[in-house]
Amino acid sequence: MGLYLLSFILFLVGLYGVLTKANIVKIILGSGIMGYAVNLFLILIAYRSGGTFPILLPGKDPGLMVDPLPQALVLTSIVIELGTTALLVALAVNIHKHYGTLNVRKVRRLKG
Amino acid sequence: MAEKHSGMTLIVKTITRFTVWLILLYGIFLMIHGHLTPGGGFVGGLVVALSFIHMKLAFGKKGPVKGSGKTFLHALDSSGALLFLGIGVAAFFAGLPFLSNFLPKGKLFDLFSAGTIPILNFAIMLKVGAAIFLVFIALNLYEHGSKAGNSEDSKNEKREGE
Numbered sequence: 001m002g003l004y005l006l007s008f009i010l011f012l013v014g015l016y017g018v019l020t021k022a023n024i025v026k027i028i029l030g031s032g033i034m035g036y037a038v039n040l041f042l043i044l045i046a047y048r049s050g051g052t053f054p055i056l057l058p059g060k061d062p063g064l065m066v067d068p069l070p071q072a073l074v075l076t077s078i079v080i081e082l083g084t085t086a087l088l089v090a091l092a093v094n095i096h097k098h099y100g101t102l103n104v105r106k107v108r109r110l111k112g
Numbered sequence: 113m114a115e116k117h118s119g120m121t122l123i124v125k126t127i128t129r130f131t132v133w134l135i136l137l138y139g140i141f142l143m144i145h146g147h148l149t150p151g152g153g154f155v156g157g158l159v160v161a162l163s164f165i166h167m168k169l170a171f172g173k174k175g176p177v178k179g180s181g182k183t184f185l186h187a188l189d190s191s192g193a194l195l196f197l198g199i200g201v202a203a204f205f206a207g208l209p210f211l212s213n214f215l216p217k218g219k220l221f222d223l224f225s226a227g228t229i230p231i232l233n234f235a236i237m238l239k240v241g242a243a244i245f246l247v248f249i250a251l252n253l254y255e256h257g258s259k260a261g262n263s264e265d266s267k268n269e270k271r272e273g274e
Binding site for chain 2 (some may be wrong): 053055058075079086089090093
């Protein structure tokens with residue numbers, strides 16, 4: 001339970017970065033931290049105490065294994081996170097090209 | 113140091129000449145052993161793409177690979193997806209559902225076993241490696257909207273001068 005709370009606190013750290021920082025690069029890093037916290041939470045709820053990795057090896061009794069299904073889900077999640085991060089970085093590059101700044105409070109073409 | 117925009121220092125370039133091949137071979141190793149150990153097509157493709165990114169970072173634009181090769185990378189990317197789809201459809205001709213393992217499976221824990229899974233790993237490695245390297249190139253070269261590939265150097269210099 002304490003580990004779940006710690007991963008929730010890690011999520012809140014990322015959320016704090018997304019909400020309060022002005023630099024776009026820091027916002028992207030905050031969204032990445034939020035994603036990592038969710039991945040960590042999913043891996044933690046799949047853990048069985050005393051279990052080993054869910055891979056069959058020659059000459060080894062499988063025994064108790066951790067749940068492999070959330071691990072496959074997290075692998076997909078990491079791939080999607082990579083795609084969204086690449087998209088965000090491309091948007092940041094475009095914003096820097098058009099406005100000359102990475103500060104979100106100075107990016108205002110419509111005044112008022 | 114002497115020339116501008118030609119990558120990093122001589123030390124980095126010399127070490128890169130040795131390590132690029134090790135990283136590339138490690139990616140291919142992860143792909144080949146994907147059905148036996150942790151790893152597989154995705155991780156192998158990532159490591160292969162990282163080796164190319166390593167070379168691009170160390171040597172810059174005047175590297176051993178001329179140009180960006182975007183059309184070739186797009187072809188690799190699409191051929192990986194097509195190979196995956198082709199193996200999936202080929203199971204129909206064996207009278208099995210989509211993506212079924214129609215090849216002989218061989219012995220357990222052999223290197224060449226598990227039927228179609230190593231071929232699927234190879235397809236995923238092509239797709240992921242080409243896609244990650246394409247993302248790096250697209251973010252690197254500032255080709256947004258305007259005509260691609262012809263005047264990257266002059267465009268970049270102009271933008272830095274502004």
